[in-house]
Amino acid sequence: MEKDTVTIKVNSTGKQADFPLLKGTHGNPAVEISSLNKELGIFTYDPGFMATASCKSSITYIDGENGILLYRGYPIDQLAKNSSFLEVAYLLMNGDLPSRQELGAFVNEINQHAMLHEALRGFFDGFHYDAHPMAMMVGVVGSLSAFYHSELDMNDPEHRRISAMRMLAKIPTIAAASYRHSVGWPYVYPRQDLEYCENFLNMMFSLPSQKYIDEAHYIDPAAVKALNLLFILHADHEQNASTSTVRLASSTGANPYACIAAGISALWGPAHGGANEAVLSMLDEIGSADNIPKFIAKAKDKNDPFRLMGFGHRVYKNFDPRATIIRETCHEILEKFSSDDEPLFELALALEEYALKDEYFIEKKLYPNVDFYSGIIYKALKIPVDMFTVMFVIARTAGWVSHWLEMMAEPTHRIGRPRQIYTGLSARDYVEIAERK
Ligand code: ACO
Numbered sequence: 428m429e430k431d432t433v434t435i436k437v438n439s440t441g442k443q444a445d446f447p448l449l450k451g452t453h454g455n456p457a458v459e460i461s462s463l464n465k466e467l468g469i470f471t472y473d474p475g476f477m478a479t480a481s482c483k484s485s486i487t488y489i490d491g492e493n494g495i496l497l498y499r500g501y502p503i504d505q506l507a508k509n510s511s512f513l514e515v516a517y518l519l520m521n522g523d524l525p526s527r528q529e530l531g532a533f534v535n536e537i538n539q540h541a542m543l544h545e546a547l548r549g550f551f552d553g554f555h556y557d558a559h560p561m562a563m564m565v566g567v568v569g570s571l572s573a574f575y576h577s578e579l580d581m582n583d584p585e586h587r588r589i590s591a592m593r594m595l596a597k598i599p600t601i602a603a604a605s606y607r608h609s610v611g612w613p614y615v616y617p618r619q620d621l622e623y624c625e626n627f628l629n630m631m632f633s634l635p636s637q638k639y640i641d642e643a644h645y646i647d648p649a650a651v652k653a654l655n656l657l658f659i660l661h662a663d664h665e666q667n668a669s670t671s672t673v674r675l676a677s678s679t680g681a682n683p684y685a686c687i688a689a690g691i692s693a694l695w696g697p698a699h700g701g702a703n704e705a706v707l708s709m710l711d712e713i714g715s716a717d718n719i720p721k722f723i724a725k726a727k728d729k730n731d732p733f734r735l736m737g738f739g740h741r742v743y744k745n746f747d748p749r750a751t752i753i754r755e756t757c758h759e760i761l762e763k764f765s766s767d768d769e770p771l772f773e774l775a776l777a778l779e780e781y782a783l784k785d786e787y788f789i790e791k792k793l794y795p796n797v798d799f800y801s802g803i804i805y806k807a808l809k810i811p812v813d814m815f816t817v818m819f820v821i822a823r824t825a826g827w828v829s830h831w832l833e834m835m836a837e838p839t840h841r842i843g844r845p846r847q848i849y850t851g852l853s854a855r856d857y858v859e860i861a862e863r864k
Contacts, residue, residue: 491742512658516825540596541617560605569688591828603630624654663826703802737799749797
């Protein structure tokens with residue numbers, strides 16, 4: 428079969444060239460333009476990567492028009508219903524669902540790497556008590572590279588695998604420690620007899636002075652189920668801003684811990700992982716259903732920077748399949764855990780209903796995304812608001828390390844180095860300071 432090509436012609440010079448059209452197994456094809464500058468002396472301009480595929484990947488597929496999300500081919504709703512977070516992490520990292528034995532070995536290894544070096548735990552003491560936990564995450568995760576010099580040969584597949592496992596295993600321990608530091612509680616060591624999410628809840632909420640309290644109090648099966656679900660839904664989302672950041676940092680050959688720290692920084696922003704925290708602040712600000720029309724009007728006003736947090740998505744333009752799944756869980760969790768948060772949830776639903784009927788939101792295809800609901804669930808589980816993005820970090824680490832493993836296993840990879848359209852001044856001569864106006 429003849430390969431499809433795209434012809435690009437520069438009208439001013441009359442020069443033209445053909446470029447190959449690359450096709451994946453699903454999704455839109457992409458024109459391969461790496462020789463564009465050589466052939467025609469031009470670059471492409473696509474700020475925000477609106478129409479640019481930055482790599483080939485076989486991990487996650489998203490069909491934004493039809494609200495489809497597949498991890499390694501498995502629909503997200505099937506994984507959400509049947510799987511656990513660690514099983515999904517295995518799937519993302521290795522390409523297939525594990526056998527019982529493979530899963531057992533994977534879980535064991537994660538358990539073994541879950542402890543932090545005591546010297547690393549000391550890093551937390553350097554932070555002020557009111558430091559944002561995301562600031563601690565960036566710093567402490569980046570510092571991990573200082574502890575594992577001997578296994579940082581990125582050309583060695585076994586070193587890469589161990590680094591990825593360490594990252595996944597230690598991230599809940601670091602996350603819980605960042606919370607404990609902020610409240611002044613003693614750090615809790617990870618426990619091998621607990622499942623990943625159970626262990627996280629234990630490291631967050633158990634107190635040595637309250638050994639008499641049944642641990643079922645803070646490791647409730649419904650909370651564990653909800654956490655597993657949220658972590659599965661957030662585990663990967665192909666080339667989003669933080670994953671692309673991890674890939675870009677990795678393209679320089681930087682160590683994996685530094686690359687994941689870069690991803691954590693990118694996730695922190697309110698347009699990305701910070702959205703679930705921003706949703707809660709927004710609901711607080713709205714206060715009651717009567718104020719909804721006023722805030723919707725603000726969101727539509729081009730002169731007002733206010734946006735409806737938890738609405739809209741770069742890729743999903745009809746619905747976010749993760750939001751559909753999580754919406755149901757939100758009801759269940761609120762019924763079980765918290766009557767206090769019921770008005771908040773009612774307000775969220777009223778806002779959702781109002782926005783979905785509004786012409787502006789319909790026309791621009793702005794629908795609630797996963798983070799519209801995740802913050803409300805975390806709040807009901809008594810996770811503090813400034814830990815919401817940290818929760819996202821724990822989940823997305825599975826995706827980040829999978830993309831990192833995929834990229835590092837490629838026989839050749841180039842440093843990521845975009846070009847620009849220069850809009851500054853032409854060359855001019857240096858002026859001595861005494862002569863400047
Ligand atoms: N409220 C009001 N208007 C909005 C919103 C919103 N939440 N989102 C987009 N719009 C409008 C924009 O003003 C723009 O209008 P225009 O065409 O008249 O200029 C249009 O819709 C398109 O918006 P863009 O910003 O160009 O869309 P983009 O794909 O770049 O942004 C994003 C997507 C960042 C998610 C955006 O919708 C947003 O800021 N949402 C709120 C933050 C949020 O919920 N982020 C979480 C994303 S999901 C995640 O990270 C897991």
